[in-house]
Amino acid sequence: MADYPAPHLIHFPKLGDPGIGYISVGENVQDSLPFAVQRVFWTYYTPESIVRGRHAHHRTEQVLIAVAGRIIVTTELADGDIQIHRLEDPYVGLYIPPCAWHTMQYSHTAVQLALASQPYREDDYIRDYDTFRQTWAPKA
Template identity: 65%
Template sequence: MTKPYLIEFPRLGGPDIGYLSVAEQAQLLPFRIERVFWTYYTPETIVRGRHAHYRTEQVLVAAAGRILVTTEMPSGELQVYVLDSPHLGLYIPPHVWHTMQYSEAAVQLAFVATPYEEADYIREYTEFKKVWASKQP
């Protein structure tokens, strides 16, 4: 089972002119993008996400601010990622429970492999543990 991992996008430019980062379809992104969404103006006290997917994979980028992403594998393995640079992305494969907490000015950009489909979401933590328990070695 694939684990979440960080992706470093090219960082072109410099402090004197600014930067540009690029994510081309055949490079760095492990899937074809079917959906893009962004999250912003989220109060710092709110924890978003709190779900897993059956088949959706995605890459999260902090386009601005800082985002703390906590992931949990079906095995129970926890990882915490700090996204605080717009040239870093976090790949989240299917079957991974994830939550996000944002700094006040954070803007999260998400590149997603599937169109939105409510049936793909596992929104209850106990259901997440139950669904994947039978698939553990």
């Protein structure tokens, strides 16, 4: 099984100024993205009371970006390491490896952009928490 870095924040360049606005760029050639992007999707108009995610992946790595609003992302590794990340700057992304169970809770105005390393495949998802723990448990 491959080793992946732990979930961590990625700061993209923030180019511009308040008078003209800003642009942020992520490119594989500049090492800002840790994988080649194979799929892009976005989430929006999610009620604040809803917790989404509740899964991990076998192969897919992701970077999540709150391009608008606020997203609270909780990640958990199979060894029990839990991290809580508050995404609210559009130039900051959160890297999520396949081995991380993750949940997201959104402000109503949040728009989440997700960059994924793999095309969608249902069999890549681990939707049962106990299966996640067994799949990614540290090997002795």
